[in-house]
Amino acid sequence: xxxxxxxxxxxxxxxxxxxxxxxxxxxxxxxxxxxxxxxxxxxxxxxxxxxxxxxxxxxxxxxxxxxxxxxxxxxxxxxxxxxxxxxxxxxxxxxxxxxxxxxxxxxxxxxxxxxxxxxxxxxxxxxxxxxxxxxxxxxxxxxxxxxxxxxxxxxxxxxxxxxxxxxxxxxxxxxxxxxxxxxxxxxxxxxxxxxxxxxxxxxxxxxxxxxxxxxxxxxxxxxxxxxxxxxxxxxxxxxxxxxxxxxxxxxxxxxxxxxxxxxxxxxxxxxxxxxxxxxx
Amino acid sequence: xxxxxxxxxxxxxxxxxxxxxxxxxxxxxxxxxxxxxxxxxxxxxxxxxxxxxxxxxxxxxxxxxxxxxxxxxxxxxxxxxxxxxxxxxxxxxxxxxxxxxxxxxxxxxxxxxxxxxxxxxxxxxxxxxxxxxxxxxxxxxxxxxxxxxxxxxxxxxxxxxxxxxxxxxxxxxxxxxxxxxxxxxxxxxxxxxxxxxxxxxxxxxxxxxxxxxxxxxxxxxxxxxxxxxxxxxxxxxxxxxxxxxxxxxxxxxxxxxxxxxxxxxxxxxxxxxxxxxx
Numbered sequence: 258x259x260x261x262x263x264x265x266x267x268x269x270x271x272x273x274x275x276x277x278x279x280x281x282x283x284x285x286x287x288x289x290x291x292x293x294x295x296x297x298x299x300x301x302x303x304x305x306x307x308x309x310x311x312x313x314x315x316x317x318x319x320x321x322x323x324x325x326x327x328x329x330x331x332x333x334x335x336x337x338x339x340x341x342x343x344x345x346x347x348x349x350x351x352x353x354x355x356x357x358x359x360x361x362x363x364x365x366x367x368x369x370x371x372x373x374x375x376x377x378x379x380x381x382x383x384x385x386x387x388x389x390x391x392x393x394x395x396x397x398x399x400x401x402x403x404x405x406x407x408x409x410x411x412x413x414x415x416x417x418x419x420x421x422x423x424x425x426x427x428x429x430x431x432x433x434x435x436x437x438x439x440x441x442x443x444x445x446x447x448x449x450x451x452x453x454x455x456x457x458x459x460x461x462x463x464x465x466x467x468x469x470x471x472x473x474x475x476x477x478x479x480x481x482x483x484x485x486x487x488x489x490x491x492x493x494x495x496x497x498x499x500x501x502x503x504x505x506x507x508x509x510x511x512x513x514x515x516x517x518x519x520x521x522x523x524x525x526x527x528x529x530x531x532x533x534x535x536x537x
Numbered sequence: 538x539x540x541x542x543x544x545x546x547x548x549x550x551x552x553x554x555x556x557x558x559x560x561x562x563x564x565x566x567x568x569x570x571x572x573x574x575x576x577x578x579x580x581x582x583x584x585x586x587x588x589x590x591x592x593x594x595x596x597x598x599x600x601x602x603x604x605x606x607x608x609x610x611x612x613x614x615x616x617x618x619x620x621x622x623x624x625x626x627x628x629x630x631x632x633x634x635x636x637x638x639x640x641x642x643x644x645x646x647x648x649x650x651x652x653x654x655x656x657x658x659x660x661x662x663x664x665x666x667x668x669x670x671x672x673x674x675x676x677x678x679x680x681x682x683x684x685x686x687x688x689x690x691x692x693x694x695x696x697x698x699x700x701x702x703x704x705x706x707x708x709x710x711x712x713x714x715x716x717x718x719x720x721x722x723x724x725x726x727x728x729x730x731x732x733x734x735x736x737x738x739x740x741x742x743x744x745x746x747x748x749x750x751x752x753x754x755x756x757x758x759x760x761x762x763x764x765x766x767x768x769x770x771x772x773x774x775x776x777x778x779x780x781x782x783x784x785x786x787x788x789x790x791x792x793x794x795x796x797x798x799x800x801x802x803x804x805x806x807x808x809x810x811x812x813x814x815x
Contacts, residue, residue, distance in 0.1 A: 262638055262718045269634035269722070273627045273689050274646070280686025281653050284661035284668055291664065299667050344556070347549055354550070360801060361557045367793045367804070369747025371764040372786055375771075376563050379570065379783070383582035409563070414808060421809050470657050473749050477768065494659045495750075509663060516660040523655055 292509040297502065309510035318485050319511055322493035329400060329489065330468040333407045337464050338457070341412045345419030346449075359420070363413035374477020377406045392479055399479040399487030406474055411467060415460045422456030423449065451533070458530040465526055469519060490515050564790060571596050571787045575780030592780070597788070600770070600781030606788060609766035613746060616677055616762060620684035621741045624692050625734050627685060632696030633726055637705070647697060653690035658750065666754045677760045680752060684745060692737050699733040700726075739800070739807040746793075763789050 262269075287299070292309055294302035313319055344362060348355045365373070381392050381402045392398045426449065434448050450457075472491040475481070481488030481496070488496065494515060497508035569585060570578045577590040584590075601607065635643040665683065669675050674682050703726070711721045749764040761769060767785050771777050797804060 262634065263640070265718045266634070266638075268719065269630045270643075270646070273631040273685065273693070276627075276682050276686035277650070277653070277689045278686070279668060279672065279674070280665060280683045281656075281661060281690070282649070284664035285653075285656065287664040287668075288661055299664070344553075347553060350549075354553075358553050358557055359805075361560055363805065364794070364797060365560065365563075366808075367743060367797050368790060369749070369764050369793075371747075371749050371768050372789045375767065375782060375786055376567050379578070379582050379779075380563055380566060382579060383566075386580060409560070413560075417805055417809055466655075470659075472658075473747075473764070476749075477771075491657070491659050495662070498663050505663065512657075512659045512662070516657055519657050520655055 288509055289513060291506065292513045295506045297505060305506065309506040310514070312507045313510045313514060316497075316507070316511075318488065318493055318496070319490075321486065322488050322490045325396070325400065325487065326469060326471075326489045329403055329407075329471075330465060332404050333411075333468040334461060334464045336404065337408050337411045337415055338460055340408060341415035341460065342419050342457075344412065344416045345423055346445075348416070349420055349423045359413075359417070361413075362416055365410050366414040368410070370471075370473025371477045373406055373410055374474045377402060377409070378478055381405070393482035393487075396483065396486035399482070402478055403471070403474065403487070406478060407468060407471070410474075411464055415464060418456050418460050418463075419453065422453035426452045454530065454533050458527065461526060461530060462523065465522060466519065469522065490518075567783055567786050567790075571780070571783035573780065573783075575778055578779040578783060594784075596780035596784035599778070600784040600788075603778070603781055604766040604770050604785055605761065606763075606766060606785060609761045609763045610792075612677055612760045613762040616680060616684070616752065617742055617745045620681045620688070620745050621738050623681055623685050624688045624741050625738050628689050628692035628737070629696050629727070629730055629734060630722065631689070632693045633700050633722060633730075635693070636697050636700040637708075647693070650690045650693040653687075654694065662750070662754060669755045675755055675757070677756065680755050683751070683755055687751070688741055688744070692741065695737050695740075696730065696733060699730065703729055735803050736807040736810055739804050742796075743804075743808075 291299065291302060293304060293306060295305050295309075296302040348358060368376075378392060381398070385391055385394070385398060390398065392402050430448055430452070431444060434444050439447070470491055471489055472495070475487070475489045475492045476495075479487045481492055485493070485496070490511075494508055494511045497504050497511055566582055570582055572592060572594075573586045573590045573596075574592045575596070577584075577586075586592075631646075635646050665687075666675075669679065669683055673679060707729075708721055708725055711725045712718070716724070747764060748762075749768060752762050753765050753768075758765065758769065767782075767789060770782055770785060
């Protein structure tokens with residue numbers, strides 16, 4: 258295109274690329290390499306092959322974190338999307354006051370994970386106090402606590418995306434199906450849902466990756482207690498790196514496994530839902 | 538028929554109202570508890586402060602002192618403003634460059650940026666901290682470089698999507714009239730990029746302002762940001778000053794709520810278009 262633009266590379270692209278190399282490319286490549294070594298400070302890395310990966314998969318905390326994260330992700334993705342979609346369909350009826358509701362439901366999304374964690378720690382502990390237990394008494398309390406927190410944070414965000422999707426549906430399509438005698442449920446199933454499929458793809462992707470990669474909220478709400486039973490993958494990796502000396506290699510191997518899992522889940526999910534999308 | 542519709546509307550409105558109150562309740566409860574003495578919070582968080590438990594702004598003063606909250610706010614502001622400023626300035630230029638210069642290299646760069654978006658932070662957490670340390674970027678100025686690098690993925694991707702829809706003829710005309718690429722970019726392209734710049738800026742503000750782990754690992758506790766100051770308040774000994782904690786949570790939420798109410802329209806548009814592009 259612009260012929261002489263190419264030689265302006267140092268001005269246009271180099272600064273970003275330099276920062277990107279420092280913050281991402283070098284750490285990423287080093288990370289892959291270090292996962293096959295034993296090290297404390299990076300400079301003393303010794304090649305050990307796959308033994309870090311073996312150690313990671315034999316690590317009870319890691320396996321527990323994997324199961325906990327998977328369970329948490331499934332439950333949060335389902336609940337958040339059902340609530341968000343329901344709210345969005347209630348709010349797109351064009352009644353008065355819907356803007357205020359939208360504003361309120363979206364707000365928790367802007368609050369940071371650490372702050373969210375402590376807000377819900379207070380409230381959930383306050384409720385559980387009446388039953389003589391605390392959030393860290395048993396893993397199930399931490400699990401459901403995180404689910405509630407995540408719902409509170411993400412419902413509003415997903416609702417906004419669903420609202421945009423629903424508003425994009427041509428009105429005459431709904432009218433036409435009404436005239437053809439479709440009832441409300443049929444319209445929802447055969448018209449609305451297929452047409453908001455792109456929004457569903459996005460929302461599933463966002464809730465999935467946000468839940469799977471959760472860290473701050475986990476750290477603030479339970480910090481993994483009791484005895485690391487509510488630690489999710491990200492927190493477990495953090496604990497392996499900084500919890501005890503000598504396990505940095507295992508921590509990095511866990512991080513690589515985590516990375517691969519994230520990529521695989523993202524690809525499967527995108528492929529599965531993209532198929533269901535229809536041309537509008 | 539009409540009457541029936543109205544009653545269903547009323548029911549929906551009531552449900553929404555109850556939900557809205559439930560959504561706001563957690564924030565209200567924290568606010569309420571921030572005025573209670575620290576020993577009256579954990580056991581009875583749902584009770585209003587009374588004569589015996591009301592402590593006025595005592596939690597606020599002690600919390601601000603304990604966490605050095607003013608300095609934390611300062612560092613949060615400094616890091617967020619400059620990181621976001623540089624991200625928007627630099628990644629927009631890069632996105633324009635790699636969209637307009639069609640080469641294998643620019644294609645490769647584009648895919649590298651996209652790829653970096655899915656990589657979880659834990660993957661590069663340890664090594665990035667080391668690199669930052671070696672290059673002396675482990676301070677509030679250096680961390681801006683890290684944020685530009687780590688935020689580049691999403692931002693370049695979003696700018697690229699927008700630049701593709703900008704007609705190239707305008708730029709060609711400017712170049713024909715004798716503008717060099719720099720003048721063309723700043724006088725012709727940049728004004729067109731304004732709406733997407735707002736979106737990118739908002740997404741990055743929300744991320745960087747609330748970010749905990751990256752600044753904690755890179756800078757440590759010498760220059761605490763707000764999330765680090767709050768986490769620090771918990772301490773390592775298991776006992777939390779609940780009063781100070783409540784007050785600091787309120788102070789952490791206030792700037793966010795103000796920011797939200799002021800630029801609500803842009804934020805909602807931003808996250809929607811950001812999500813659709815992502």
